[in-house]
Amino acid sequence: MPAHNKKLVAIVDYGVNNLHSLAKAFTRCKCEVIITEDPATVATADAIVLPGTGAFQAGMNGLKTRGLIDSIRAFADTEKPILGICLGAQLLLNTGNEFGSFPGLGIIDGSVDSFPTLKPGHKVPHFGWNGILSKGSPWNGSLLDSIREKSYVYFVHSFIMNPKNKKYIFATSEYGGYEFCSVMRKNNIYGCQFHPEKSGIVGLKIIKNFIKIIQA
Secondary structure (H helix, E strand, C coil): CCCCCCCEEEEECCCCCCCHHHHHHHHHCCCEEEEECCHHHHHHCCEEEECCCCCHHHHHHHHHHCCCHHHHHHHHHCCCCEEEECHHHHCCCCEECCCCCEECCCCCCEEEEECCCCCCCCCCCEEEEEECEECCCCCCCCCCCCCCCCCEEEEEECEEEEECCHHHEEEEEEECCEEEEEEEEECCEEEECCCHHHCHHHHHHHHHHHHHHHHC
């Protein structure tokens, strides 16, 4: 049985990724973690993590076939913490313009779009380590608490998040001469374009910060 002082984090399994490295990162932070595709379990968790790699449409189809779309939207309305990672972060937006145009969860208003023209020598996907930059909002008490600006995190993506309201752009990164949104924030809902679970000490700190938000 989980200890009473431990918050339950539900890592949402919608069939598009290997979740065990992510779960291991959370358990290292001494949090009760469950990998689940059950909408009722998602609804009763203290926080949810929406991971993922791959195409936008496949991700939404994975959520739909498991009956998870309504439960995730309802969870967002509770203002309990949500962490979207890579594709999971992109799914928080309204529309994915990847191999067509497809509806997302619509939790944060905006779209997922391809990189614009980049400087010569910069290929898509954007793959590897890159720094994160502040957009002016203070990071203290947030997912990025105590993270130094320009800290390196690990990216693998071909498309980028474009929140319609720029106040939701919490951090950016630069690639090929283009500055893109690398962290979104809307209250306790965060979306990271990078993979914290693959980002070494910095990523582990980000996961610890998310757990602090859950426990606040």
